Amino acid sequence: MCPRKNTLKPVPFIDVNIIGITTTMPDYKLAWNINTKLNINLVKRKDIVPEGLNGEFAYAYYLYDEGENSNVYNLVSINDKGALWLKLPVKTDYLLIIRNSIHSEKLTDILKTIRKTEQLVHAFLIEQQRIKGIDPLLEQIELHEMELMKNINKRLSRK
Numbered sequence: 617m618c619p620r621k622n623t624l625k626p627v628p629f630i631d632v633n634i635i636g637i638t639t640t641m642p643d644y645k646l647a648w649n650i651n652t653k654l655n656i657n658l659v660k661r662k663d664i665v666p667e668g669l670n671g672e673f674a675y676a677y678y679l680y681d682e683g684e685n686s687n688v689y690n691l692v693s694i695n696d697k698g699a700l701w702l703k704l705p706v707k708t709d710y711l712l713i714i715r716n717s718i719h720s721e722k723l724t725d726i727l728k729t730i731r732k733t734e735q736l737v738h739a740f741l742i743e744q745q746r747i748k749g750i751d752p753l754l755e756q757i758e759l760h761e762m763e764l765m766k767n768i769n770k771r772l773s774r775k
Contacts, residue, residue, distance in 0.1 A: 631717045632754065634742040635727060636708040641735050643676035643693050646710060649733045650691065654726060656680045658691050664760045666701055673699045679761060688715040692757055702753050706740065713757065 639646055647658045663674035678691035690713040694701040712730070714723070723741070730739045744750050 631715060632744070633714045633718060633723055634744065634750075635712040635714070635730065636704060636706065636738075636740050636742045637710040637712060637730065637736065638707050638738040639709055639733075639736045643678070643691070643710070645735075646733075647678045647691055650712065650730065651680075653729045653733065656682075656689055658689060661764055662760075664692065664757065666756055673697065673701070675701055677757070677760060679764070686716065687718060689713070690715075690757060690761070694753075702747075702749055704742070704747060706738065711742070713754070 637646070641649070644660065647660065650656070651658050658678040658680045661677050661679050664677045665671050665674050673696040675696050676691075676693040678689075680689040682688070690711075692711045692713065693709065694704075694711055695709045714726070727739060727741060730736065733739075742750070
């Protein structure tokens, strides 16, 4: 009898909704449109340079935090000069990641509102469990955000 193999099954990110966006707009223009339509304030932060790509590519990163017990929004480019950070079944240029619980009606409204943006080709909800490689991408984004917050706290503590 063959012994059982122990396999690790990572727990998927809970309370994370991801909207895939395909557009011809540059990141700053898309962020401005999302800010205007959703009445949020996505702010450009340091680009993400994923591990394993030797710094060849940098992906735009925007952050908006509504505060404690509210949603955190990230707009992340996954296409830099034609190099895809993550391959999805549908051509996708950006991910709008919404963390913390959100009502399905509000998520539907956000998706409908984003779809009304000019120069937007497609916006769709991504099912995480069907996309291989989405969890490592989300981990790198979260680590990038934590690193940014750590640097901000260091600067504030010096004053």
